[in-house]
Amino acid sequence: MIPDDLPAAPGELTAQPGDPILPMPETGPPVARVGDRPDALDPDQMGFTPRRAVPWLSPVLLSGTAVRVVLADLFGAYLDKRELQDSMPDRIMREAPGYTGFLSAEDADDIPDGELWVDYCADTGDGFNATYSVAYLLAQQSLTVEGHELPRGEVLVLGGDQVYPTASGQQYEDRFKGPFRAAFPDPPAEGPRPRMYAVPGNHDWYDGLTAFLRLFVRGGEGKIGGWQTRQSRSYFAIQLPNRWWILGTDVQAGAYIDDPQLRYFNRVAARLGPGDKVIICPPAPSWVEAQEDRKAYDSLDYFVRTVIAPTGADVKLMLSGDLHHYARYEGTDRQLITCGGGGAYLYPTHELPPRIEVPPRRSLVRNASPSQWFDFKAAYPSKARSRALSLGVFWRVPWRNPMFLGLLGVLQTLTMLAFVNAADRVISGTEQRLVTIPAFLMVMVDVLSGFFLAMPGVAGKRRPRHWILGLGHGAAFVGIAVLGTWAWLNLPFVDQPWPLPLLIAIVLYFPLSCVAAGELFALYLLIASKFGVNVNELFAGQGITGYKGFLRMRFGADGTLTIYPIGVDRTARRWNAQPTGSWFAPRKPMALRLMEPPIELS
Template structure:
């Protein structure tokens, strides 16, 4: 899995986000493709399976760790699969004639290398070749696909090529599929600004002219706008072209909304039986289900199911208290911060024990007053953590960031104090003769050796301070994240990228029967395998099968969902 809190990864993703924010809107690839990449108004599958069921698969947010990505790819590659629901009833399903990838196909950012390593290879090992008819593959981009301006995405998905046993057909980053029995699937590209461009609106206007009054639409967006709008994370979120597309172009034809971006499963339903499903569990790290909390949406939809359940989600969030286990190298950053804070306020307090805390504090305070850069560094630490604080805190954001910053500064003081005290008063290396009584500390004679021991004291004190910051800093950060996400619903992204949980994966299998009824089968995997064995089964089967007795079998997250026909 991507280790998001690795210092190098933080720098890389920060630069990617900065460049995308600065140039993404000014270099909109969609405007170019609308001119130079012709695409038919829709891809027609309406005449397929005239006397039987038509199946298609939907998966979003893949391309992270091997175990999670390959697990989902392998299950979708199987020609058929029987799934049990909570009541123990078995439901037969078939591999989709079409696979729709719903956004963020790779992490941490798009490039030819990351697509190859984290998406293409797992999918090729799952289904490099297949018996005819070969499935088709369509994809919509998410924000991570846009980090390189959509260049790698277009090369991979919009070049009419074969990809892991499936044929790609689209030439743009958005598309329309005409499915059997009056169903349509619309895939949009919301870019980085959570909106669609004017040529895309015109394209879908043209698509709508081919629809009959009783046709129904499956709308696939890269982000669950309904959850973000309900939690007021983005004011006016739908006051844009996407809202116009949903309300004016397709309107009440839309019976099923699908989205990824949040890496879990959630389903909302309105009184008429229309569904809004978030299913971003094709391989990326897990997001919590207890936040963002949106049990009731603005348009009357109510939450019916989530995977994992909210109690489990809160329990998993508490793993942040042992953040150093899931993100061990994050301690390099906190260790360096604590060391800088200690050096900026360095003063001779090695002979002060806990009984002399007032004297130690006075000495450090005096150092801060006489060294302006130490005060500047402290204020910069607090200011940086105020900026890091989640906007979900609202008017309490400054307080949350200040308390977080003061916690690290306080911890840095005690870590540095303990380090120099251990070096001087316990190891006896160059004790500080403050009281004029050299008998205060055993081993005072070592100072007579000269500058060698002075440097030894400095280097050992610095080493112990860095080590203390390496251990203590992640705990404080983890405590802050755990409290934020469980008590205030804040930092749900940061609290779970830190954990990189590869379990609790999901994807959707959809069936249109011969009567035109659409049924959704939400497939969930609670624990993905960590070990694999080669199958040696030939080209028409996955290359590896699970070899992990603790892995769980795929099941239905809930009973099959029947999307009611439009009235």
């Protein structure tokens, strides 16, 4: 950990782990004019506010996000803007070395061949340090990784969840657009401006896709720093050299494909034929989710079966984010890659199955594609490292979520006081009905809180393990209160007149109960994850900002696709202002590595 009193070099910007900025001196530099480069992580100079990583266990955030999720589920079908996009241009993009444009009905299918580099990144828009670290790497003219010289992609594809926790204009500005503009403020001096395409994820959908459309769907006129946005809808198709295609789909809001989107991709399919190679970019790795939810892969399978397969083209790669790690499964003629390391908290890899069946045989679709087996090939971090990181739940969750621990401490203290009150009435032989009701209610609150925490990943699919884990966690929480009651009744000042016992409970019992309840919660998460329950919460509460990564893909002149999975174990936390290029550079260069050896698709 970086000490707070470490002296800073002239012009250096400092930030503690998990905190992108430190308070600026009162006599700081003057506010910059438009066009000036900032020399400090100052919102007045930068034009946006660098945000801390989202505290996913914050009670305020959890309640607000829950309301938005419920509203999105209830009214999502009525707020779905995909049908309205039928009035927008249905452009098909063409990308080639040194060239970008639109494919019209009169254009020939062939475009200039040659070598083209494309970057893929997903799940950005969380805390400034992690998001800017990835954006900074994407913006560099070239990267040298384990002896490979990898130039910046002429195209950047974003795989979803560009902002957290919920979409809004201000959140996009502070958590995505601002950091990416700071990392790549100006286009290259020579050659065309790199292009940016984005797939909306579920977090982009929480406002009905409004902010996403305003930011990314500008008909080729939008700019985010040195990148230019090109798509004209929330989905896109890009024709690449040597008969490669990238198709980005939008299948949120009920997991179906709307009619305008189907018409668009059917128009794309009219240009496909045998020998064409397709990369599909959905917003979530439904091939993994389908192992738990047999409906998860249905929409993607329908798209492949009805749109792509009749053309004779081959789907060589499915590429997604949503799960915040890197994982690859390999089949006979297809790769399935999850790459969600753009900046959000790390998601574990040690619970990934060794083999998956896609689509699952238990799918309810009568005309599903023939099932194929895919073998697990690589993950980042490795399963062993992920398993070791999971043990950090005992100290990272308490350290990073003080408000959540406070909530647990309040519940624990109230439960103990209710039990003490009931015990006093029982011992004295007085009427106890009025005091057993509060104690009973506190027990119900504790047990139900633990029960509803053990929610399945798919609504309505609660299994015995969810009941056992949820009720067991609630019972253990009550058990701590029982032990606290016994200890309280044996203290020498228990008979003192009120409000002295209440003050002692607040000063003494409350802090201890926060620690005890927090460690119990951490133990529950660790045990539950072994049974596939609350796996996301196990790492979301830890907020691990390391182990980020993205893909750099080389489409060779000979038609070969080479994928370089670039990872960084530790993102930067301290920054220096720069006179040119990116506004800020890491004080200590980030150590890059390949998450696995390059993958070649011929």
